[in-house]
Amino acid sequence: LRKISYPEQLTELVDQLRRLPGIGPRSAERMALWLISGKPELARDIGSSILTARENLGHCPRCGFFITGESCRVCEETSRDLGLVCVVEHPTDVVAIERSGAFSGTYHCLGGRIAPLDHIGPEELRIEPLLKRVEEQEVREVVLALSSDVEGEATANYLREILIARQVTVTRPAQGLPAGGGLDNADEVTLSRAMAGRTPFS
Numbered sequence: 001l002r003k004i005s006y007p008e009q010l011t012e013l014v015d016q017l018r019r020l021p022g023i024g025p026r027s028a029e030r031m032a033l034w035l036i037s038g039k040p041e042l043a044r045d046i047g048s049s050i051l052t053a054r055e056n057l058g059h060c061p062r063c064g065f066f067i068t069g070e071s072c073r074v075c076e077e078t079s080r081d082l083g084l085v086c087v088v089e090h091p092t093d094v095v096a097i098e099r100s101g102a103f104s105g106t107y108h109c110l111g112g113r114i115a116p117l118d119h120i121g122p123e124e125l126r127i128e129p130l131l132k133r134v135e136e137q138e139v140r141e142v143v144l145a146l147s148s149d150v151e152g153e154a155t156a157n158y159l160r161e162i163l164i165a166r167q168v169t170v171t172r173p174a175q176g177l178p179a180g181g182g183l184d185n186a187d188e189v190t191l192s193r194a195m196a197g198r199t200p201f202s
């Protein structure tokens with residue numbers, strides 16, 4: 001007797017779903033079975049949303065925030081203070097700070113932080129475009145709103161050195177941001193206070 005297991009297409013679907021972040025074998029199997037058991041529209045809608053988002057969304061070449069097509073909603077806004085730039089790790093951090101309503105400058109998303117164990121050095125991050133902006137935009141203050149864990153601190157220290165050498169005032173949000181979890185874990189009031197009470201980083 002041959003042992004019967006899942007059909008190949010189902011195993012393939014489980015394998016693909018397992019590639020998603022935070023999805024283990026059991027969850028992937030549950031998701032796959034749910035997708036093939038529901039109405040056909042369900043799988044089609046989810047599949048087409050994934051493709052549409054992937055094909056139409058990108059990152060702004062200037063600030064690194066999400067863009068659709070050519071336009072970046074942050075860079076388009078002319079009323080923002082161009083001399084004030086808040087550096088964050090990910091575009092989702094921009095959304096978190098915007099929600100707090102406490103910042104009227106522009107943003108710069110690094111795309112991560114310096115993490116030697118994961119082979120992420122300064123060259124892997126969007127640091128060159130930041131320095132270009134500092135020159136072109138006559139930036140007077142850069143707020144480093146990075147995670148408060150070891151890697152976030154290392155990234156902040158690295159940036160402080162090269163920014164201070166360019167005569168830019170470097171500040172950071174007031175203490176009270178969560179360690180390592182990203183800014184989207186902080187509540188609006190905490191973020192608002194942290195951004196309003198930013199302190200010199202020297």
Ligand SMILES: [Zn+2]
Pocket residue numbers: 060061062063064065072073074075
């Ligand atoms: Zn932009």
